[in-house]
Amino acid sequence: MAQHADHAGPERGDREQQVLDRIDRARRRKPKVREERITLAHGSGGKATQTLVEAVFLENLRNPVLEQLEDGAELAVGNARLAFTTDSFVVSPLFFPGGDIGDLAVNGTVNDLAVSGARPLFLSAGFIIEEGFPVADLTRIVTSMSEAAEAAGVRVVTGDTKVVQKGGADGCYVNTSGVGVIERRTRLGVETARPGDAVLVSGPVGDHGITVMLARGELDIEADVASDTAPVHEMVADLLRAAPGVRALRDATRGGVATVLNEIARASEVSVVVDEGAVPVRTEVRGASELLGIDPLYVACEGRIVVVVDAAQADAALRAMRAHPLGADAANIGHVVADAPGMVLLNTAFGGTRIVDLLVGDPLPRIC
């Protein structure tokens, strides 16, 4: 048996060993933050965030669950399998077309649970409020959270409120953590993509980030866009029923689709090839992105998922998503190959190929 394992390489079920191997490699790599001070780029979800997380958080808090760096941690308590996740929201402005920090905070955590393959159940809500913040605005945020929670079928069961002096925060920040139950047998994970797999997105990318950016009013651009903030758990449930060959799921938030694909390529030691022309982008979002000098692939969505699925089930997966209102414009945008492990390659509309690397810097701070 040992001999067999030597030759066969890691089996899909052999996740603990894969994780231990990765810990081992990470230890040898010894990542280091070169900057002496935190910059906005450390919050972008891109390269600087990754280094910070590995050098400061993982180095010190290292354990096999955290090491997986999934959107939700998978835990066993009694005979229940739980997903547990956390997210702080610092979006500016607090209110924007299509949503506000309240429903964003609920949907964000619901979606992190959903893409962990869990049924979202319970949320916590922690508020950090700046002295002088209007009570009416806080009430509007909480009302929005309540409506979002009801729509997603979750309950906010515990909370906390802190107030800091004027200038100690920018209005209001919200942390939501979430607990869900994992009922499916197979495991999902960014490290499970295999050559030949198809890569799908559930709809147009970049709506949320561009909407928030324009809502700041600092740019002289007007566009008819709204945030895509929405709870994806029902669409994910439909998807997983229709296509049990789904291997990895992520919601494309901070850092956008490009960041998710880089995480998959890196964790699975494969490369992802994306067909630029196949990526759905709304005309308004494409236009605003060009004016801002940003690639929509890096712009946050808050109601879109990236799916890696066995190619044989790609059509079934697309059909399942398209049958749901949130997935009406789902598209097959690329595939997984064995060459150039860790890379994301874009076949451009002009027939060229370029590398889609992790984001450097943060062109869109405080989008979520």
Add this chain to the structure above:
Amino acid sequence: MAQHADHAGPERGDREQQVLDRIDRARRRKPKVREERITLAHGSGGKATQTLVEAVFLENLRNPVLEQLEDGAELAVGNARLAFTTDSFVVSPLFFPGGDIGDLAVNGTVNDLAVSGARPLFLSAGFIIEEGFPVADLTRIVTSMSEAAEAAGVRVVTGDTKVVQKGGADGCYVNTSGVGVIERRTRLGVETARPGDAVLVSGPVGDHGITVMLARGELDIEADVASDTAPVHEMVADLLRAAPGVRALRDATRGGVATVLNEIARASEVSVVVDEGAVPVRTEVRGASELLGIDPLYVACEGRIVVVVDAAQADAALRAMRAHPLGADAANIGHVVADAPGMVLLNTAFGGTRIVDLLVGDPLPRIC
């Protein structure tokens, strides 16, 4: 049976009905925040916090679990009973004698789980960091979290990092949420105190709050005090084994022992009578409190618990706490009576009696 229930009043096990009754009463009361803007007092844990929580959070997010306003929500998932809790930490300064925001954030959530009667298992960690914050300080905070988690036997399994522009935060804020498993049969709750019960504290009160206040260096007071930040879960486990008649447990954080006693008096519709001379307060803390014009009963601790226990088991409970290093100075400080429901009364050292009300204003902002 209905007739019997009419006469007997709510049974202890009849918690759901009690909660529904309380929802009903709260609905009739219709709390309202009179201020138009958030003040520091809304974060004090006192009267303004209570009104804010009831008027804004409960009014909008109302459900029977949240309604209990316990430190941890009790949840059923599969055959497991879980406790789930959240806390944001905005303490200033970030580093102080006896601890820092890192171990404070771990111990605070471990303790909220412990006083819910749960065995703490898993934590999340969410960071909001101000641009320009030293990476070395962040590393020190995370190292401290790691050591505190190891000491408390919990794992940080999921995290999140956000960065806001300079001036958008004061250094670094940390949210921890926690999941624990509830293994005991009987339920704990602030609404279960009965006339005759004894009220205990596990040690000297106010060390943490006074330490942080003095560490700010704004006052010309020096005192040899250190924060009491510590994980109380083992002491609580010993206590619950030795005294199954424990009815309510709370860690006396923001708002101090006085706030906890008010919550118990209010929720249980009893009054709590405290013997001022029996409350353990260190000489340095008493001296600094007098200079600051604060009653130590309102000053936050981060490693002290308040216990309501069947009087017949008060000595057993004290012995169990005193056998643990964190409870060496545990004391019986008062008892529960039926008169004047909702009130906390202090028998002073001078032979008088005064009402210990919920805190108005916030003399000690950003203590935790």
